[in-house]
Amino acid sequence: MQDAFVKALDVWPRDGIPSSPAGWIVATARNRAIDIVRRDTRGRTLVRQIAVDRRRTGGTAAPEVGSQLMRDDQLRLIFTCCHPAIRVEHQVALTLRLVAGLTPSEVARAFLLSEATLAKRLVRAKYKVKAAHIPYRVPRDAELPGSLRAVLSVLYLIYNSGADDPENRADLRGEALRLARELVAQMPDEPEAAGLLALVLLCEARAPGRRAGGDLVLLRDQDRSLWDRALINEGQDLVLTCLQRRRVGPFQLQAAIHGVHCAAVRFEETDWATILRFYDRLVALMPTPVVVLNRAVVVAETQGPAAALRLLDSVADELDDNHLLHASRAAMLNRLGRLDDAERAYGSAIDRAPTETETRFLAARRKDLAQERQGGHAALGRQGD
Numbered sequence: 001m002q003d004a005f006v007k008a009l010d011v012w013p014r015d016g017i018p019s020s021p022a023g024w025i026v027a028t029a030r031n032r033a034i035d036i037v038r039r040d041t042r043g044r045t046l047v048r049q050i051a052v053d054r055r056r057t058g059g060t061a062a063p064e065v066g067s068q069l070m071r072d073d074q075l076r077l078i079f080t081c082c083h084p085a086i087r088v089e090h091q092v093a094l095t096l097r098l099v100a101g102l103t104p105s106e107v108a109r110a111f112l113l114s115e116a117t118l119a120k121r122l123v124r125a126k127y128k129v130k131a132a133h134i135p136y137r138v139p140r141d142a143e144l145p146g147s148l149r150a151v152l153s154v155l156y157l158i159y160n161s162g163a164d165d166p167e168n169r170a171d172l173r174g175e176a177l178r179l180a181r182e183l184v185a186q187m188p189d190e191p192e193a194a195g196l197l198a199l200v201l202l203c204e205a206r207a208p209g210r211r212a213g214g215d216l217v218l219l220r221d222q223d224r225s226l227w228d229r230a231l232i233n234e235g236q237d238l239v240l241t242c243l244q245r246r247r248v249g250p251f252q253l254q255a256a257i258h259g260v261h262c263a264a265v266r267f268e269e270t271d272w273a274t275i276l277r278f279y280d281r282l283v284a285l286m287p288t289p290v291v292v293l294n295r296a297v298v299v300a301e302t303q304g305p306a307a308a309l310r311l312l313d314s315v316a317d318e319l320d321d322n323h324l325l326h327a328s329r330a331a332m333l334n335r336l337g338r339l340d341d342a343e344r345a346y347g348s349a350i351d352r353a354p355t356e357t358e359t360r361f362l363a364a365r366r367k368d369l370a371q372e373r374q375g376g377h378a379a380l381g382r383q384g385d
Contacts, residue, residue: 001081001098002126004029022101026077075151075179075186082150083134090125091150096157097122106161109354114321148187152196152251155180159200163207164355173207176200191242195252198242201235202258204228216361220267232262253282272301289315293325305335323352327362330369339373 004025018024081095096107108118128134155176162172180197187193209222217223236259242252257278264270279295292315300308309332312325319325330345346366353359 001025001029003032005098026074074175075182078151078154078179079147082147082154083129084146085132085134086125086128088150088153090121090128091147092153092157093118093121094125095150095154096161102158102161109164148190148192151183152192155183156196156199156251159203163203163210166207166211173204177204191245191247192249192251194238194242195249195255198235198238198255199251199258201231201238202255202262205231205235205262206258211357214357215364216357219261222267224265227262232259235259236262248281248285250282250286253278253285257282270301272298276302289318290322293319293322293328297328300332300335305332308332309336321352323349323354323358323362325349326352327365330365334369339369343369343373 007028008021008025012018078095081098082091086094093107096102097104104115104118104122108115113121158172158179159176162169162174162176166173177197177200180193180200183193184190184197205228206222208226208228209224210217212223235255239252239255239259243256257275260271260275260278276295276298279291279298283291283295292311296308296311299311309329312329312332316325316329326345326349330342330349333339333342333345343366346362346369350359350362350366353362
């Protein structure tokens with residue numbers, strides 16, 4: 001893949017950008033891999049198989065090497081990049097960059113990292129590929145489960161990248177959903193694969209209600225009649241099926257949480273107690289600061305904003321660069337009547353917001369808060385008179 005990008009830097013400025021840049025990169029990388037194999041005496045058997053496949057398909061098909069399950073070129077490439085010898089977070093970063101085509105800033109945002117930190121992570125991943133002589137090939141059947149966690153993370157982050165920027169990257173949502181369906185078809189006995197598909201389906205079902213006129217809409221204010229009931233039913237059925245296997249994992253739990261949200265006809269009818277139980281299990285499996293942040297929002301609905309604020313403050317250092325942490329703190333401080341602190345928290349969230357849409361949304365929330373404060377001061381003044 002690195003050789004393919006280097007060649008693109010040389011060829012594209014001279015010959016122009018191809019109509020399908022991603023396809024050009026994949027084809028060039030594949031051809032480069034074939035060249036390497038041909039020079040390797042241990043790969044003579046593989047070369048003969050490639051030659052047979054090319055003659056059979058007129059030279060257009062990808063070589064069918066390794067597992068017969070991986071028929072989708074893009075899914076095959078993701079599995080190849082997510083080699084178990086590389087640290088999971090490095091696998092995901094490298095695959096998002098090289099396969100999904102996300103920019104360094106987009107990959108960094110997906111990981112809640114600075115671009116500088118992300119760049120170091122990518123360098124380490126590339127060095128590991130070279131130092132460990134990790135082959136460019138499809139994993140064997142026995143190796144596939146070892147790569148599954150990273151592959152699932154990649155697909156979910158690809159989906160989220162499309163959801164965060166629907167105007168420019170809406171195609172990523174459809175591609176992530178397609179690949180998730182393909183993965184479940186190829187690995188039907190993996191409940192976490194089904195959990196990921198359910199999660200993406202339920203997220204996609206609610207996508208039409210998340211924006212109005214280009215602006216973000218909070219869950220409590222969304223028009224639920226816009227939600228896609230067919231996708232919701234499909235996602236909820238998948239959740240029930242995979243949970244019944246009693247091999248519960250993080251993606252199944254996240255899908256279950258979304259399923260409970262989708263079951264409520266109105267925001268006021270949300271079963272927060274059940275959602276909190278799912279979050280308790282999720283924290284036990286995946287005790288990351290982001291999961292704690294999301295759980296805190298649910299705690300606010302079950303135990304009040306003060307308890308939620310304590311949880312948010314417990315992860316404030318780890319998530320200081322995350323605008324959602326500061327926006328959540330602002331909402332809790334507002335509910336507690338600490339308006340000055342809430343306004344400052346909104347300011348911190350605005351400073352860290354990654355997109356113009358989120359900046360505009362947070363600025364509107366801070367403006368509403370300022371107007372509320374002015375109204376309160378005016379009322380106090382009249383009372384004094």
